[in-house]
Amino acid sequence: MEINGDGYGEISAFDPEMKMDVNGGDELGLSPNLFLDNVGEVILTINSDELSWKSLASTDNNDLNSSSCLGIKLNTKAETELKISDVYAVEFKNWGLIHQSVISSAGAALLVREHGVEMYRFAVHGFKRSSTKRSLWVLATYTFGNADLPTCQKWVDKINSFVNKEVGRPKRLLVFVHPLSGKGNGCMTWGTVYPIFSRAKVKTKVIVTERAGHAFDVMTSLSNKELHSYDGVVAVGGDGFFNEILNGLLSSRHKAPYPPSPAEVIDSAKSRGTTSRPTETTPEISQEYKEQDPLLPSEAPTRTGSGCDSCTTGESAPFPLPNERFRFGIIPSGSTDAIVICTTGARDPITSALQIILGKSVRLDIAQVVRWKTTASSTDAPSVRYAASFAGYGFYGDVIRESEKYRWMGPKRYDYAGTKVFLKHKSYEAEIAYLDVQTETADTTSKKDLLDTGIQQLWRSWIPSKKPKREICRMNCQICNESPETNHMPTRNPTATQEMNHGHSGWLRCKGRFLSIGGAVISCRNERAPDGLVANAHLADGFLDLILIKDCPHAFYLWHLTQLARKGGKPLNFEFVEHFKTPAFRPYYCICNRTRYLKFFCFDFNSRSDVLQRDGFEVDTDMEASFQFLLPWSILGQFRGSSYNAIIAAVPMLWSPFMAVSLVFMLLYVWSREFPNAQINIYGVVRLKGFYLPWAMLALDLIFGAPLKPDILGIIAGHLYYFLTVLYPLSTGKNILKTPLWVHKVVVFWGKGTQINSPVQPNPSAGIAFRGRGRRLGGN
Ligand SMILES: Nc1ncnc2c1ncn2[C@@H]1O[C@H](COP(=O)(O)OP(=O)(O)OP(=O)(O)O)[C@@H](O)[C@H]1O
Numbered sequence: 001m002e003i004n005g006d007g008y009g010e011i012s013a014f015d016p017e018m019k020m021d022v023n024g025g026d027e028l029g030l031s032p033n034l035f036l037d038n039v040g041e042v043i044l045t046i047n048s049d050e051l052s053w054k055s056l057a058s059t060d061n062n063d064l065n066s067s068s069c070l071g072i073k074l075n076t077k078a079e080t081e082l083k084i085s086d087v088y089a090v091e092f093k094n095w096g097l098i099h100q101s102v103i104s105s106a107g108a109a110l111l112v113r114e115h116g117v118e119m120y121r122f123a124v125h126g127f128k129r130s131s132t133k134r135s136l137w138v139l140a141t142y143t144f145g146n147a148d149l150p151t152c153q154k155w156v157d158k159i160n161s162f163v164n165k166e167v168g169r170p171k172r173l174l175v176f177v178h179p180l181s182g183k184g185n186g187c188m189t190w191g192t193v194y195p196i197f198s199r200a201k202v203k204t205k206v207i208v209t210e211r212a213g214h215a216f217d218v219m220t221s222l223s224n225k226e227l228h229s230y231d232g233v234v235a236v237g238g239d240g241f242f243n244e245i246l247n248g249l250l251s252s253r254h255k256a257p258y259p260p261s262p263a264e265v266i267d268s269a270k271s272r273g274t275t276s277r278p279t280e281t282t283p284e285i286s287q288e289y290k291e292q293d294p295l296l297p298s299e300a301p302t303r304t305g306s307g308c309d310s311c312t313t314g315e316s317a318p319f320p321l322p323n324e325r326f327r328f329g330i331i332p333s334g335s336t337d338a339i340v341i342c343t344t345g346a347r348d349p350i351t352s353a354l355q356i357i358l359g360k361s362v363r364l365d366i367a368q369v370v371r372w373k374t375t376a377s378s379t380d381a382p383s384v385r386y387a388a389s390f391a392g393y394g395f396y397g398d399v400i401r402e403s404e405k406y407r408w409m410g411p412k413r414y415d416y417a418g419t420k421v422f423l424k425h426k427s428y429e430a431e432i433a434y435l436d437v438q439t440e441t442a443d444t445t446s447k448k449d450l451l452d453t454g455i456q457q458l459w460r461s462w463i464p465s466k467k468p469k470r471e472i473c474r475m476n477c478q479i480c481n482e483s484p485e486t487n488h489m490p491t492r493n494p495t496a497t498q499e500m501n502h503g504h505s506g507w508l509r510c511k512g513r514f515l516s517i518g519g520a521v522i523s524c525r526n527e528r529a530p531d532g533l534v535a536n537a538h539l540a541d542g543f544l545d546l547i548l549i550k551d552c553p554h555a556f557y558l559w560h561l562t563q564l565a566r567k568g569g570k571p572l573n574f575e576f577v578e579h580f581k582t583p584a585f586r587p588y589y590c591i592c593n594r595t596r597y598l599k600f601f602c603f604d605f606n607s608r609s610d611v612l613q614r615d616g617f618e619v620d621t622d623m624e625a626s627f628q629f630l631l632p633w634s635i636l637g638q639f640r641g642s643s644y645n646a647i648i649a650a651v652p653m654l655w656s657p658f659m660a661v662s663l664v665f666m667l668l669y670v671w672s673r674e675f676p677n678a679q680i681n682i683y684g685v686v687r688l689k690g691f692y693l694p695w696a697m698l699a700l701d702l703i704f705g706a707p708l709k710p711d712i713l714g715i716i717a718g719h720l721y722y723f724l725t726v727l728y729p730l731s732t733g734k735n736i737l738k739t740p741l742w743v744h745k746v747v748v749f750w751g752k753g754t755q756i757n758s759p760v761q762p763n764p765s766a767g768i769a770f771r772g773r774g775r776r777l778g779g780n
Pocket residue numbers: 178179180181182183209210211212213214236237238239240241242244333334335336337338621622625626627643646
């Protein structure tokens with residue numbers, strides 16, 4: 001039953017803006033004496049901020065909350081107030097039972113008796129923060145009753161009049177449900193949260209997708225009129241799905257000039273005499289582009305693409321959001337749900353639904369990814385994508401692409417695909433340009449750190465106080481909170497602005513051979529990577545975190561990934577990992593007044609251009625989707641980013657139950673016995689023979705305070721394996737771990753493996769640690 005205030009002129013005359021308490025017997029005719037379910041008789045009070053009540057029983061007994069019986073404290077502490085901003089619905093419930101808890105002291109036993117009295121009732125729906133996890137919101141309903149029907153109706157009207165004054169709450173939403181998302185629970189997730197939307201009287205138009213790209217197509221084909229009729233779009237699914245929807249909107253409506261194509265940048269650099277080609281495989285930073293800003297609109301040639309008319313004018317038109325309140329929301333139902341974790345802090349559909357309904361929002365940066373394709377007429381054509389969480393090439397992109405082949409496996413596909421890609425260990429030649437920012441506070445693993453010697457790194461690890469502080473992005477992070485929701489100006493938050501005021505030093509280039517190139521817009525925290533891909537990446541600080549992972553041996557890369565999976569791990573503190581905080585175009589690429597627009601620009605792939613042209617530099621679709629963990633309700637999130645979680649999940653060895661560290665140590669040990677005289681260089685500081693490598697690693701873990709048990713287990717396992725496969729057969733002539741003949745036959749049949757006399761030569765730039773013994777299968 002819906003009650004409106006039409007019949008109660010005296011109530012609508014009340015000015016809800018006045019912080020005046022409404023209580024008993026006043027001129028408004030609202031009796032404050034009500035019964036609260038499971039509590040008893042209360043005096044109810046309301047003002048524009050909160051609804052509060054006081055138990056008459058507690059008045060009688062001085063303090064019900066601290067009552068005791070026979071010396072035993074009774075835990076009767078209960079809520080006594082509810083903020084109006086936390087109320088999402090008020091319902092009249094008609095005649096029914098109100099339970100009254102009465103604590104009886106009769107006799108020696110503690111008795112809690114329940115009395116039920118029938119009366120007219122109304123329910124106030126809000127939420128409580130979970131006592132175990134503050135970011136988790138739990139539904140809370142308070143049912144009040146009174147024998148007088150008009151009293152209940154007037155209270156419902158009164159509370160509603162305050163609730164309706166709350167700003168920013170959506171009235172009509174377009175909801176996309178991905179039925180196969182995650183473990184195939186999309187529809188069930190929506191079924192769980194739908195009653196909350198319904199109770200809050202939020203109208204929803206629900207579209208259950210039938211195929212990949214369905215939501216994208218719907219978004220691009222929506223007429224402006226229809227889009228204007230919604231207050232926002234909600235994705236019930238994973239990060240990839242969210243990104244698909246975001247891209248559907250932005251690709252059809254966002255207008256901004258494209259950056260110059262790779263060819264134009266190179267031509268421009270040549271004309272300035274600044275072009276150089278990478279001549280070595282070791283990445284290096286050069287300042288050759290320092291004096292120019294290749295992405296400035298003034299230098300961008302006019303062109304069309306992605307249905308963007310204004311791109312031809314080079315104008316940076318504001319992004320036309322359908323209306324001021326328009327938001328993007330996400331209700332988690334995917335495999336990793338990184339965006340939700342980064343924004344709400346809880347991977348919980350109910351928390352997300354409540355935040356959407358209550359109009360909570362956070363702001364996010366969005367990265368634009370422009371992929372240049374060479375057309376048949378040899379001209380560069382742009383393909384534009386947007387990402388709110390992560391965009392990557394190399395390992396990350398490969399995992400996502402590979403995992404799509406095994407979607408039928410559900411979330412486990414990431415494990416399988418990740419392991420496959422990890423073992424392939426593909427690396428790419430690349431040259432990357434990024435806009436340098438001179439800042440002292442940008443990051444602990446900035447370029448400055450990377451140039452540090454290993455001794456300095458080790459020294460700093462012993463003196464934590466001297467270490468630059470990492471501002472880890474967590475729930476209610478101070479830096480993220482510095483972007484006030486009410487601030488509609490396209491300025492950076494104060495911290496970011498301060499950093500930007502240090503000024504850019506210009507465009508820098510980094511070239512070499514990389515296992516992975518990624519840009520993170522947010523930290524991409526998730527359940528398997530508690531600190532995220534970049535712990536100090538913040539939601540709307542105006543920076544993109546560029547992460548370059550140079551080619552390195554398997555074991556080191558695995559070590560890096562293991563650090564990602566560990567809370568407090570230091571995945572960026574490796575010599576082969578480079579991390580830069582870079583803004584891109586600040587004023588030129590504002591999507592709207594609420595977000596900033598970033599460019600992640602990669603160009604000039606050199607000698608492997610054949611490969612790169614075929615593969616392209618792009619954000620994998622699913623990848624784009626997975627990174628956004630936005631608060632269910634806010635922002636323009638990223639657009640197709642691969643969930644970092646997915647990456648972590650993709651390598652099962654990273655899961656602690658899999659004992660990843662032990663596996664690394666086992667491999668290291670076996671290798672050290674096979675190549676005892678190989679020269680090893682640790683952090684450019686210590687040179688030692690291969691035989692000592694596992695022990696040196698053990699010592700490092702001791703220094704860094706990492707647990708030693710997994711390392712020692714790995715060494716024991718490695719020794720056992722080495723003993724059984726090498727030492728024992730050598731002394732006795734018996735090989736009890738011999739590979740069965742049928743395995744040899746199968747391998748020969750498949751034609752896998754590199755033969756000793758193969759014309760294919762190993763990659764000279766690849767690490768030598770795990771080349772193996774190179775035995776010819778099936779040979780002598
Ligand atoms: N009905 C559908 N059938 C098949 N694929 C779909 C359908 N609807 C959407 N998709 C595609 O599935 C992709 C992945 O969806 P989603 O992100 O929800 O799941 P996930 O990959 O399990 O989760 P996560 O991205 O968090 O890892 C989306 O990018 C979308 O293009």
